[in-house]
Amino acid sequence: MKLTVNDKDYDVDVDVEAEMPLLWVLRDEVGLTGTKFGCGIAQCGACTVHVDGMPIRSCVYPVGQVKGKITTIETDSSSDIMSKVQEAWIEHQTPQCGYCQSGQIMSATALLSANPSPTDEEIDRAMAGNICRCGAYPRIRAAIHAAAKSIQEA
Numbered sequence: 481m482k483l484t485v486n487d488k489d490y491d492v493d494v495d496v497e498a499e500m501p502l503l504w505v506l507r508d509e510v511g512l513t514g515t516k517f518g519c520g521i522a523q524c525g526a527c528t529v530h531v532d533g534m535p536i537r538s539c540v541y542p543v544g545q546v547k548g549k550i551t552t553i554e555t556d557s558s559s560d561i562m563s564k565v566q567e568a569w570i571e572h573q574t575p576q577c578g579y580c581q582s583g584q585i586m587s588a589t590a591l592l593s594a595n596p597s598p599t600d601e602e603i604d605r606a607m608a609g610n611i612c613r614c615g616a617y618p619r620i621r622a623a624i625h626a627a628a629k630s631i632q633e634a
Contacts, residue, residue, distance in 0.1 A: 483546060485510055486555040498544025502536075503527045505543045506552060514553035514582045518611070525610030528583035529553075535590040537609075553582035561631060562589045568627035576614035584610050588624050596631050598624065 481492040485506065492509050506512050506529070515538055518526030522537035529538045532548030555562065565588050568574075575581040584607070591598060591606040598606065603624050612620065 481543065483510070483543070483550060484548075485512065485550045486552060487549070492543070496543060499542045500544075501539050502529070502541045502543045502546060502550070503538035506538060506550070512552050512554050516579055516582060518580065518583070523609070523611070524580070525583040525587060526580045528586040528610070530586060530590060533590070533593060535587050551586075553585060559589070560634065561592050561627075564627040564630045564634075565589050565592065565623070568623040568630065571626060572619050572623040574616055574619045574623045576612075576616055580610060580612050584612065584620055588620070588627065591624065592628055592631060597628055 481496060483490045483492055483505070490510050492505060496505055496509060503515060503517060506515050515529055516526040517539060518524035520539050522540040525537070527537055527539040528535050530536070530551040531546055533551075562585070565585055569581065569585060587607055587610050591603065595602060600621060603621050607620065
């Protein structure tokens with residue numbers, strides 16, 4: 481099985497079954513561990529990656545269903561939006577423990593790709609499926625607004 485992850489092609493082990501969750505292929509076969517396991521039932525968002533720009537929960541998404549390019553938090557791509565989100569995350573000191581932040585950033589990037597000027601309500605709706613046990617939600621929202629402003633100014 482071949483996968484394109486972060487603009488690099490990978491031949492995945494023949495022992496990987498099509499039903500295996502993409503998360504475990506990324507972590508165990510490809511060696512990209514930035515995508516985290518949180519709940520295993522697509523409820524917390526820690527495992528969020530993009531497939532052709534769309535956010536998906538990799539903990540329940542079978543690798544055999546992947547029909548596009550996968551982007552993870554480790555991407556070398558110079559995506560202006562992801563760069564702006566990451567800069568805003570640093571500027572606002574968004575993470576506390578940091579465990580959920582790769583999924584938060586991937587979801588925020590998808591939001592700003594679709595809506596470069598979201599309201600608080602739109603942010604809350606888009607990010608509702610991403611759980612932060614540390615409660616960094618106000619900083620997450622502030623960082624998304626800062627990234628949106630930075631994108632608009634560019």
